[in-house]
Amino acid sequence: MAFVIIGGGVGGCGAALELADAGYPVTLIERKEYLLSGSSDTTPCRLGLGFHYADSETALHCLKTTIHFIKKYRDFILAKDLPEMHPYRRTRYFVVKDSSFSLDHITTVYDNLRKEYIKLISEDPSNEVLGPADVFCRPLSKTEYSQWVNEEIVVAGFETAEQVLNWPIFKEHITHLVEHHSQITVYKNTEVIDVKQSEDDTGFDLEFLRKCSNKNEKMHADFIINSSWHNIDSINRKVGIFMPPNSRTNRVKAIAQIKLPPNFEKSGPVNHMFFCFGPHCAFTNMSDNTAFITYEPVTNVEYSTECDFPQSLTHLMDGLVTEEEKQQYGQGILAGAIKYIPNLKGATVSEVRFGNVRTNGTVNISTLDSGHHSRRGLGVTEKLIDWIDNPCLKLVHFLENAACIKKMIGQHALANQHLTKIVLALTSPLTNPIKSSILEQVIRKQLQIYHSTEELINHADDISNKMAHIVEHKSKLRFLQPAPTKAYAKFNRGCPH
Known part of the structure; x- marks a missing residue:
């Protein structure tokens, strides 16, 4: 079975490794020159434990996912050889006076996280x-943080066990695993031009441009995993998968890397910091006299719920940004961050990166009912039989996404068996091979459009009987009319649990 994964970000690379390790041959197509160089490379490196979410269910899922990630990749923790209580291995969360959620609400979420950590340890x-549960999260006295933050805007502070990923080393590690895996073929600097279902509806035919040779090539795929992130919807539309209006939001973000002022840490190492909840500030200390900072009013460049990624933002995502533009965003972010961390005065902007955050539904970070505050689920969905969307909504989700995809592939294989049985049962009575072939294509298309894998597996007999009734009673002319392509939007099932 030929698997093609479109998109070489963390989601695509994770899926490729999971399937390749299971023995499947995989082709990974990446539009950029390097793997993990798009939005995956625009990360503040925080291994979030859920403290930045006001929704308990989202927070608890974040905690579990990150623990799973750290268990597998603990060697890639920043400052991993330092003691657990060292500031470089602790993140401080500050609740600001104009927080979108009350201190009582936030304290409840944090208490739920602590209880869940204790429960997870007791189970395994x-x-x-x-570290120990008693230091997982603790309230801070003002004397512990007054020299670092603007006290006038802070209501309370908490020190948490949240750590930071050494992203450059981790990126190098994952890239090496993918590019040297015997079961993975990597096409970099390659853009998918077209995708369509094969004429016999068994798989897909792709056309893509190899930018290095400026030549178009073609390939057949039995199964496609669309991990192309902000381009995911444009790829889907090539095979008739249409996104319902306002079903997701793309939020283009800018993150600034700064060189810290000379005396920033003269009194000792400084923790990572996050100011919440709402459009505020975050600071990740990379322990090498540099840091990543965000200031949401500037960091959030633009929101879009459009089906097509806005052309006005494409140059940011493609890295076609002038130094003047970078400095404009970087200086704006730094000026905002200084309002929260005054000691950042004297810092200089060394780099600005742009990435995309994808959230289900409509998002406005400043409103209480925004989907930004409640990001549940993985985003992995089946769109057609043998087609799965894999937008990795959080970096640390990529392991869970990959395991989910492998499980779904098993479901798709079983659904295909039932689909074939239904087709054979309906076409075998026909003696005319041409009519049989035409009818087979129509039935297969109808089944793929209107029935999920779960329905084909659990209700094959009922579906077969209904299709037989249609074949028997509807005229050939009406039955052979193509189904409306937008029906594909209804086929949108998540990972089976």
Whole structure:
């Protein structure tokens, strides 16, 4: 079975490794020159434990996912050889006076996180990857943070066990695994031009441009995993998968890398910091006299719920940004961050990167009912039989996404068996091979459009009987009319649990 994964970000690379390790041959197509160089490379490196979410369910899922990630990749933790209580291995969360959520609400969420960590350790002692439960999260006195933050805007502070990923080393590691795996073929600097279902509806035919040779090539895929992130919807439309209006939001973000002022840490190492909840500030200390900072009013460049990614933002995502533009965003972010961390005065902007955050539904970070505050689920969905969308909504989700995809592939294989049985049952009575072939294509198309894998597996007999009734009673002319392509939008099932 030929698997093609479109998109070489963390989601695509994770899926490729999961399937390749299971023995499947995989082709990975990446539009850029390097793997993990798009939005995946625009990361503040925080291994979030859920403290930046006001929704308990989202926060708890974030905690579990990150623990799973750290258990597998603990060697890629920044400052991993320092003591657990060292500031470089602790993140401080500050609740500001104009927080979108009350201190009582936030304290409840944090208490739920602490209880869940205790529960996870009791279920499996190997889950204690964040230190003892009694230091998982603790309130701070003002004397512990007054020299670092603007006290006038802070209501309360908490120190958490949240750590930071050494992204450059991790990126190098994952890239090496993918590019040297015997079961993975990598096409970099390659753009998918067209995708269509094969004429016999068994798989897909792709056309893509190899930019290095400026030549178009073609390939057949039995199964496609669309991990192309902000381009995911444009790829889907090539095979008739249409996104319902306002079903997701693309939020283009800018993150600034700064060189810290000379005396910033003269009194000792400084923790990572996050100011919440709402459009505020975050600071990630990379322990090498540099840091990543965000200031949401500037960091959030633009929101879009359009089906097509806005052309006005494409140059940001493609790295076609002038130094003047970078400095404009970088200086704006730094000026905003200084309002929260005054000691950043004297810092200089060394780099600005742009990435995309994808959220289900409509998003406005400043409103209480925004989907930004409640990001549940993985985003993995089946769109057609043998087609799965894999937008990795959080970097640390990529392991869970990959495992979910492998499980779904098993479901798709079983659904295909039932689909073939239904087709054979309906076409075998026909003696005319031409009519049989035409009818087979029509039935297969109808089944793929209107029935999920779960329905084909659990209700094959009922579906077969209904299709037989249609074949028997509807005229050939009406039956052979193509189905409306936008019906594909209804086929949108998540990972089976």
